[in-house]
Amino acid sequence: MEDGFHALPPHFPKNLSLQSRLRTPWHPQVGWVSLPPVSCFTFHGDIVPRIVSLIPSGTEMVCALGCRTQLVGRSHECDFPSDITHLPVCTQSMVDAEGTSQAIHAQVSQRLHVALSLYEVLVDRIQALQPDVIVTQTQCEVCAVSADDVQRALHDLVGSSPTLISLGAQDLSGIWEDLTRVAEGLGQQAAGQAFLAQAKNRIDEIFQRCQQGPSPPTVACIEWMEPLMAAGNWVPELVHLAGGQSVFGRPGEHAPWITWEGLAASDPDFLVLMPCGFSMARIQEEMPVMTSHPFWPQLRAVQNQNVYLTDGNQFFNRPGPRLVESLEILAEILHPTHFQFGHEGQGWRQCVTKER
Numbered sequence: 001m002e003d004g005f006h007a008l009p010p011h012f013p014k015n016l017s018l019q020s021r022l023r024t025p026w027h028p029q030v031g032w033v034s035l036p037p038v039s040c041f042t043f044h045g046d047i048v049p050r051i052v053s054l055i056p057s058g059t060e061m062v063c064a065l066g067c068r069t070q071l072v073g074r075s076h077e078c079d080f081p082s083d084i085t086h087l088p089v090c091t092q093s094m095v096d097a098e099g100t101s102q103a104i105h106a107q108v109s110q111r112l113h114v115a116l117s118l119y120e121v122l123v124d125r126i127q128a129l130q131p132d133v134i135v136t137q138t139q140c141e142v143c144a145v146s147a148d149d150v151q152r153a154l155h156d157l158v159g160s161s162p163t164l165i166s167l168g169a170q171d172l173s174g175i176w177e178d179l180t181r182v183a184e185g186l187g188q189q190a191a192g193q194a195f196l197a198q199a200k201n202r203i204d205e206i207f208q209r210c211q212q213g214p215s216p217p218t219v220a221c222i223e224w225m226e227p228l229m230a231a232g233n234w235v236p237e238l239v240h241l242a243g244g245q246s247v248f249g250r251p252g253e254h255a256p257w258i259t260w261e262g263l264a265a266s267d268p269d270f271l272v273l274m275p276c277g278f279s280m281a282r283i284q285e286e287m288p289v290m291t292s293h294p295f296w297p298q299l300r301a302v303q304n305q306n307v308y309l310t311d312g313n314q315f316f317n318r319p320g321p322r323l324v325e326s327l328e329i330l331a332e333i334l335h336p337t338h339f340q341f342g343h344e345g346q347g348w349r350q351c352v353t354k355e356r
Helices: 056-064 101-113 123-129 147-154 172-185 189-210 235-241 260-266 280-291 323-334
Strands: 051-053 071-074 091-093 119-121 133-137 163-167 218-225 228-230 270-273 307-310 348-350
Touching: 051 056, 056 071, 056 133, 056 163, 056 172, 071 123, 101 280, 119 147, 133 147, 147 163, 163 172, 172 189, 189 235, 189 323, 218 235, 218 260, 218 280, 235 323, 270 323, 280 307, 307 323, 323 348
Parallel strands: 051 071, 051 133, 133 163, 218 270, 270 307
Antiparallel strands: 091 119, 218 228, 307 348
């Protein structure tokens, strides 16, 4: 397996063989949290595992590997591909996601402060589905059900001991390692290699074409609107691959909180909004939070009409197969005369605002 990928660029793992290891998740208040190891068993031959995925990116990985028909359950957030939405939902949120950015932030902060989980695993439903494999995550306790939540829930299962495959990527390399972990865990190594080879070619083509342009424009990617948070983890890498320079966030590090003063001081050429879990319509509803701030009309991106809304929920916020499409979206935004992948209107659109 390694011989076929020795030429992969730095943002791909050099060693794609499965290692039974679990990354430590980030907790926004206490930092890095250690979790006990999670076992992984590889299915071979005629064994067809029943799969429950409790994270959208995991669901997309399972489907990209050709195992869509083996999915028997999903999380309340799993909605792609569209033909999985009829599957039984095995989780529910304990936070009202219909509130404003500020209201959601307050709810999340309060629950984390008193050590309450943000999600509930519906044990009875999982018990009825009798899965052989459960795909979960350790990347972020705010984004989806955590491996810790799942492990506690599994103690209540009767006559079943499903294998857990935990996704814990913090950067692009980790995402491809996660996909390889899922592929090997499901006995789909060939499909995993084929997907990574195709993804490598698409990423390399964009990166090489972007190197032919002028100096990279500065880009601020916003992952939360009130309070302000910049995008971290894999997003700064995507900006770099798309020929831009991220002014906030470091590859592989959690999304940083920022201030309006800091945003104004950086004064980026482009402002790209990708709030976690928000569609473009939802971002538009929240735009007065941004446009009413005194610093808004002073920003170069606003004055030059280089403010863009993206569907962060479907693309940038999900550490899965469609991060390649996320890169394409950034390439279209930063280099509109050089790239037309067809994502405008569905994955992004320009936000034309007037100065106050």
